[in-house]
Structure formats: C-alpha cells, structure tokens
Amino acid sequence: MTDTPGCDEPFVAELGPLRSLQFDGLTMQSVMSVVEPDALALDYTRAMMGFLLFNPHPRHIVMVGLGGGSLAKYCVRTLPETRFTAVEINPAVIALRDRFGIPPDDDRFRVVCADGADYVRDCEDAPDVLLVDGFVAAGLPPRLGSADFYADCCRALTPGGVLVVNHWAGDSRYAVYAARLREAFDGRVLAIGAEDGDNRISFAVSGRRFRLRAARCWDAARRCRRCTAST
Numbered sequence: 001m002t003d004t005p006g007c008d009e010p011f012v013a014e015l016g017p018l019r020s021l022q023f024d025g026l027t028m029q030s031v032m033s034v035v036e037p038d039a040l041a042l043d044y045t046r047a048m049m050g051f052l053l054f055n056p057h058p059r060h061i062v063m064v065g066l067g068g069g070s071l072a073k074y075c076v077r078t079l080p081e082t083r084f085t086a087v088e089i090n091p092a093v094i095a096l097r098d099r100f101g102i103p104p105d106d107d108r109f110r111v112v113c114a115d116g117a118d119y120v121r122d123c124e125d126a127p128d129v130l131l132v133d134g135f136v137a138a139g140l141p142p143r144l145g146s147a148d149f150y151a152d153c154c155r156a157l158t159p160g161g162v163l164v165v166n167h168w169a170g171d172s173r174y175a176v177y178a179a180r181l182r183e184a185f186d187g188r189v190l191a192i193g194a195e196d197g198d199n200r201i202s203f204a205v206s207g208r209r210f211r212l213r214a215a216r217c218w219d220a221a222r223r224c225r226r227c228t229a230s231t
Contacts, residue, residue, distance in 0.1 A: 009023070009092050010022070010023055010029070010090065010092050010093050010096060011023075012096060012099050013025075013028075017033055017034050017035050018031055018032070018033060018034070018041070019031070019032045019033075019034055019068075019099070019100065020032070020068070021067055021068040021093070021096065021100070023136065023137035024137055029067050029068070029135060030042075030067035030068030030069070030070055030100070031068070031070070032068050032070060032100050032101070037073070037100070037101040038073045038074060038077050038101070039074075040070055040071070040074050041070065042070070042194075042196070042197075043194045043195045043196040043197065043199075044166055044194040044196075044197060044199035044201060045070050045071055045074075047192060047194050047195075047199070047201045048071060048131060048133070048164050048166060048201055049071075049074070050164070050192070050201070050203060051129050051131075051162045051164050051203065054160075054162045054203070054205060055128055055129060055160070055161075055162060057079075057081065057082070058079065058082050058127075058128035058129045059081075059082065059083065059128050059158075060082065060083045060084075060085070060125060060126075060127045060128055060129075061075055061079075061082055061083070061084045061085070061127060061128065061129040061130075061131065062084075062085045062086075062087065062119075062120070062123070062127040062129070062130050062131070062156075063084070063085070063086045063087065063130075063131040063132075063133065064087050064116030064117075064119070064120065064130070064131070064132045064133070064134045064144065065086075065087075065088060065116065065132065065133040065134030065135065066086045066087075066088035066093055066094060066097070066102070066111060067088075067093065067133065067135075068096075068100040068102075069086070069097060069100050069101075069102035070100075071131060071133065072084055072086050072102060072109070073100075073101065073102060073103070076103060076108065076109050082108070083107075083108050083109070084108065084109045084110075085109075085110055085111075085112060085127075086109075086110070086111045086112070087111075087112045087114050087116045087119045088111060088112070088113060088114075088116075089113070089114065089115050089116060089134070090136070091113050094111055094113055097111065115143075116132070116134050116144065117141075117143040117144060117146075117148075117149050117152070120149065120152050120153055120156050121148075121149075121152045121156075123156045126156060126157060126158045126161070127156065127157060127158070127161065128157070128158050128161050128162070129157075129161065129162050129163075129164065130153050130156065130157060130161070130162070130163045130164065131164050132144060132153070132163065132164065132165045132166065133166040135166075135168075139168065139171060140167065140168065140171060140177070145173060145176070145177040145180070146180070147180045147183065147184065150163075150180050150181050150183075150184035150185070150204075151184045153184070153204075154184050154185055154204070154206050157206040157207075158206070159206060159207040160205065160206065160207055161205070161206045161207075162203060162204070162205055162206075163181075163185070163202075163203070163204040163205075163206070164201065164202070164203055164204075165181065165201070165202045165204070166199055166200075166201055167199070167200045167201075167202065168198055168199060168200070169193065169198045169199070169200040170198045174200065178191065178200075178202065181202055181204055184204070185204040185205065185206065188204060188205045188206075189202055189203065189204045190202070190203045191203075
C-alpha cells in the first residue's frame, strides 16, 4: 500500500511490517519497523552510530537530512543527555514526521526546515557530532558533496568533533566526494562499507589525530543492533 505521490514528492509505502519513505517508488530513503518504530532497521544507520567510539556522550548532535527520522529517534531514546537538531530542506518530508513517530519538538529535540549546507555554514552552536544523510530523489545534492561544505563541517564542529557522512558507493562522483572530505579533514577520515547495500559511511574527526579500525566501528554497529533487539 502506498500514498499517492506527486512529482518528486516524498510519500509513504507500506510493505508488511515495514514503512518506508520514498520519492520514486524504487529506492527507499528510510525504513521503519511498525513493530519496533525506534529500531535502526537499516545496516547503514547502525554503521553511522559508530561515532559513539569517538564520543560516547555528545553534548549536541546536528543531522542534515531528516528522512523518516530513524537516527533521530534512536539518538533521542538512547542518549538522554544529548540535544539533537535535525535539519531538513523539504517541508513535505517534515510533514510526514507523525507517520514515522518522530517526536514533537522540545528542549532536547527540534526539527529545522532549512538548507543543511547553509545551516552548517552559519552554525553558531558548535555540535560535537554532525550526521549527514541528505538524499533527494536524484541522489546526493551537489552542495552536500562540495569542498566548501566539508570545509564548513570541519569549522563548525567542536575540537575533536566527528562528521559522519552517508555516501552511495554507486554514485559516479563518490571518489570525488571522498577526496574532498579527506582534504577538508587533513586525511583524518575512516570509511566503511555497510554490510547490506552500497552505502559507504565516512567518519572524519576535527582537530585531532585518531587511530581506529573499521572492525571497531562495526562492533559498535552490532551493539546498536543488540540494543534495539532488547527493547
């Protein structure tokens, strides 16, 4: 069952116990289990939670791209001392927040309708973690793969802050985006592939050196899976 979408407008599709956010009827932008609505249903979202290896108690997380809110809901539930700001450019995506159980705005959580690149560039409250998962129907918006954007991310973060970027490895410009990211963060980047699908998750750290193996990031992702299963 699906809602009736307009041209390039987001819509909700239902398939058994799964509810997804889509733009074209072919690619799922976000997936939620209606049985476990706060679970991280997709491997790449669990991989992105690897930022906890760098900072297990972030003060403030900013996410570019709301989607179905899987990461937002998980962080709000499991990091009770953390503020979370989700920045979404498309008001039609925000309008679907109730369908995905995204909580209302309060002192700890808010959704801002804005261009994520502009928000990061002008950000005055430096986040400890930046999550970038901003896809549209045509793929990654060019601004979210630009050298200027990655440089702005590095400047916006607190010293030692972490940028986590979800890329699609099948994108013909992925190598260009990855090179720009490495340049902006002076090589302080670790990239891992999602276990399921073509998502490529990059972790970039601002202002300090780090040593981390991909296996440790996946260990953290599996802990997120176990945490989800136990709730």
